[in-house]
Amino acid sequence: GIQVEQSPPDLILQEGANSTLRCNFSDSVNNLQWFHQNPWGQLINLFYIPSGTKQNGRLSATTVATERYSLLYISSSQTTDSGVYFCAVGEANNLFFGTGTRLTVIP
Amino acid sequence: GAVVSQHPSWVICKSGTSVKIECRSLDFQATTMFWYRQFPKQSLMLMATSNEGSKATYEQGVEKDKFLINHASLTLSTLTVTSAHPEDSSFYICSASRGTATEAFFGQGTRLTVV
Numbered sequence: 425g426i427q428v429e430q431s432p433p434d435l436i437l438q439e440g441a442n443s444t445l446r447c448n449f450s451d452s453v454n455n456l457q458w459f460h461q462n463p464w465g466q467l468i469n470l471f472y473i474p475s476g477t478k479q480n481g482r483l484s485a486t487t488v489a490t491e492r493y494s495l496l497y498i499s500s501s502q503t504t505d506s507g508v509y510f511c512a513v514g515e516a517n518n519l520f521f522g523t524g525t526r527l528t529v530i531p
Numbered sequence: 532g533a534v535v536s537q538h539p540s541w542v543i544c545k546s547g548t549s550v551k552i553e554c555r556s557l558d559f560q561a562t563t564m565f566w567y568r569q570f571p572k573q574s575l576m577l578m579a580t581s582n583e584g585s586k587a588t589y590e591q592g593v594e595k596d597k598f599l600i601n602h603a604s605l606t607l608s609t610l611t612v613t614s615a616h617p618e619d620s621s622f623y624i625c626s627a628s629r630g631t632a633t634e635a636f637f638g639q640g641t642r643l644t645v646v
Binding site for chain 1: 576
């Protein structure tokens with residue numbers, strides 16, 4: 425399957441700070457999504473973004489498909505942003521997940 | 532968005548018994564659904580593709596006789612963990628999409644503990 429790497433693996437932020445999470449993948453893809461996994465395991469859809477740039481409130485994402493990477497930006501972080509962020513990619517609907525970034529936002 | 536519902540949310544079973552997990556797409560039809568497994572503090576691993584009306588496709592290393600998948604309708608896929616053992620304890624989660632290479636939506640997940 426497609427190899428997906430995320431960085432950094434762990435990130436600790438002061439509330440109000442900004443951050444950038446990165447996702448690199450090994451092959452061309454037609455499907456790329458970012459998720460936030462809450463403490464109960466639920467995957468919250470953040471972005472469906474196989475290419476281009478999208479924004480939703482304090483979050484935005486950019487995927488450069490030709491260079492096989494995607495970035496997730498979190499601005500003005502809040503304690504509720506804490507959790508694990510996953511990037512997942514695929515050619516169709518079967519997704520290969522990255523290793524995740526564990527974000528901790530401290531007040 | 533779209534709603535995918537998974538049941539049960541958690542289950543504890545005795546070693547040697549079988550457990551069935553249901554995954555339903557509530558507001559759309561899905562010819563394919565996907566099953567993933569996640570061990571603590573690890574990523575999600577694709578186990579198998581559930582195909583409506585035909586056999587499931589399993590990823591390399593996943594025992595098809597251990598993890599039985601049935602996709603009898605366009606809105607329901609089931610995963611049965613047969614003869615469960617403690618090493619099968621994990622978080623199992625399903626997904627479905629409205630179309631090909633479109634946004635995937637996940638169920639709430641099922642936490643299985645085998646004692």
